[in-house]
Amino acid sequence: MASLGFSRGFQFWHLVLFLASIFGLTSDASDSGDFIKDKLLGGLLAAGFDDKSCLSRYHSVKGLSGNPSPYLISRLRKYEALHKKCGPYTESYNKTVKDLGSGHLSESPDCKYVVWISFSGLGNRILTLASAFLYALLTNRVLLVDPGVDTVDLFCEPIPDVSWFLPPDFPLTSQFHSFNQKSDHCHGKMLKNKAVTNSKVPSSVYLHLVHDYDDEDKLFFCDEEQRFLQKVPWLMMRTDNYFIPSLFLMPSFDQELGKLFPNKEKVFHFLGRDMYWEYPTVTGEVISVSQPSHEGHQQTEKQIHNQKAWAEMYLLSLTDVLVTSSWSTFGYVAQGLGGLKPWILYKPENETAPDPPCRRVKSMEPCFHAPPFYDCKAKRGTDTGALVPHVRHCEDMSWGLKLVDN
Template sequence: MIVALKTIDGIKLSSGSQGPQKLTCRLTEDKELPRMRLDKFHVTEIPVPATTGTEKTAFSPGKHQQRGMPFWQKAVILLCVGSMLLFSLTLMMDAESASQWSGGLSALSSKLDSMAPMPVIPEDDPTCVSRTQQNLYRRQDRQLTMPTALGETWKRYAELHRSCSLGKSKNWTDVFVKQANGGCNYLLFIEGGAGLGNRILSLTSALLYALATDRVLLVDSRKILPSLLCEPFANSSWLLPDDFPYSEVEQAQALGRAKELNWNVSLVNLHLEHLQSGGDQQFFCDDTHFHLRKVPWLAWTSTQYYVTKLFMIPSFWRRLTPLFNSGPDAFTYISRLLILPNNDLWAHIVRVYWGYLSSSGLRLGLQIRLHGRGDLAAFDPAVKDRIMDCLTSNRALPTMQEGDGSNVTQLSALYPRKYLAMRRHQAPADTVVFIASLQQRYQEELMKMFDRQANVDNSIIRVHMVSHSGRQDNSVDQSHNALVEMWLLSFSDVIATSAYSTFGYIAQGLGGLTPYILNIRGENVTGDGKASCLVGQSSQPCTHYPMKPACESLNITESHQAWMDGHIRECQDQPGGLQLGTYPVPLEGR
């Protein structure tokens, strides 16, 4: 038999016939936080030694207990009561803060319940960790699933690359000189001397061409890109040796001359720069590629982006659209397969991400490059003002408060943050602005503004940069930092990029982010009459200089034309440029 007498509200003492039982003390939380009452906490199952039927129960009211309560029971009771009193007093000292804490806890619990499960992390490739880890740093809605057709084609192409490279990777010079191709065709990527953005865009164009024509892509190991990127194909190398006869490649016949020679050549150098001769432009005619099949070696000499134009060539359109769910996100898919930072760069990217960008509610990427003026790295106050106007008018950043009392108002509003931050219910910063620019003063000016002025949302805003070299020199170190910045920008929730900037195109394309396009191109941004920025129409890069060759036959079918009407449009930041995307078809085009 168990006898329990309630001597203090919420405390029960019990004894039973089975001998002494384990003492337990339990606190339960009531909905009336923070106004706690002592009787809202319960101590249960405090046993006393077993008694016989004739013995009196401990603490019988009005009776004297012959055998007093053991000391250990008294100590436990005092400990429980003391703990309840201390906890209640702590809550009552700051009822408002405790209420917010309790509400924050409920909100956090609800948020955790609604969160998607952690993604399954594939086994890391030790030779290229970024290949398997990159999606861990993107929002779930931007973790694109590779189309089945693209995945199968990529595996088949990797096997082609391996079989055509087997036993040759250390002897490419002999293979080239002796024309010992073994039935394989090759595409040599000749890296140009422009900025990193142009080089990467050209490389992705070359890869897509190689993928569509079954040519084994090989790159110049003396240049910068191979020192930054992983090998893209398993069990195969794309690197040419240092002693490869590059001079023969540079002196090879151009496309127009090869046509005059009735394609009776073993190597054609494709000059695909922004300025091209009429013969070079024949590359964008469908019938040209029928003849190029007979040429075992092609050299891709370019610093331009031509993925958009490849989709306008009928035979390539038929081959490529099934791989990319009709095509509008082609660069995003290809770049995530190809533009993979090597392990050293990836470690740099991850450290910056966790050290400076992860602890915020919103990540805002800001890429600043002043095209159309002599100094790409200049600081212009008008540019800073235009950037802020763009970001505040589109609610990417809050507007600043004016008036003497704004700081006091914000201090009062920020007071509860210490409790939420300490308990990890709120990030230390509401927004982190990550800036990629050659000029540090943009960071300094934004930091000064956010640190010294209150804003209408009472937000805490942090500003960070990786590098600020002050000028563009295309060195290995600057290219290293540039690729780090491109990837970090691609992890943004919101991104604003500079008009005409290939650097910005890489970041937005990698992330699948539709940008705000900053109108900061040209010497005078105050008198150009333009809006501070445009809402981008697509995440894909702009083909700045699409060629319009005089082809013998266009062979454009109605279905191909209808596809182009819905997926290719003039760029917003470059008149005459072309951009892939998904666009509404004009009524006259239906």
């Protein structure tokens, strides 16, 4: 494609709409059912925003695949009220931040938080942020987002009148880069050192849920550890995994998740459409695009690269038929936002093309690439992809887990 030039004032979301129109991307129908297209996406989106503050929120090309449950809608509204009560610089926030200096609780806080630490590539960040949000919803916490290098410039705020971004003066921000499995307040290390007690609750705990996490870190997915973590005001989470499938294996969350998501394969579709909207360029600079980038390799910390990647994911989500490569979080985001069940191209093994070379997936849900294989109740290893009908192994990664409809 020849280079396309745009005049000053052309906003980033306009680019997505323009490319969608010239490529003939339509959204009238899908094998997942009719798409619901209304301003608030069946109640997923909060009312009260200025339409011009985030063009993509109300000018999305594709509607919603199916109806979110009324219970999910009500819980989202309750979460928004909680976020307004406990968000940055509120009285409750300021009071809880003070406890971070002492390291221990002065009294039981009114508000508790999970802080998502910016980490990994854009596709992973989108998937993990959805995971952290669902965990916050299940545990009545407020999600605060580490802006990282470019998150503020990529996504619109999802809640009216209050920010979801961690304030720049948050006292632990400068330590985020050094948090690891050896940190004193790492949950896994605390378990190894038998430092987890109900009598002495720390003001913060670091959750290491990255792909290299060990057996102790993985105990995060056990109800017994959740009972301890529920008492901790500040949970700092670093992850590069879409860990939602393992939340569905936890008895303490089972009933609530069943009410939130009767249709198990649309968890990311609904959460993603609630949370992620492209942020327009602030300065209105000239934007030129030759074609979807094909940059060859990931450049995680470069804003322009991530803007291109985000545009490409969104463009892919607008298609009617999608083919993705194995293990691609880029593809997972596109299929989830678009409500699509893609065809997955298998990776060659020993320089031999697989037979068949591709396969249609069972559901539009992303794959959890590094799940635990542990029965918390029996305290032994188990195949976590064979415990319940709605959590199964992924088509593109035999040891991964994904949500499917019963």
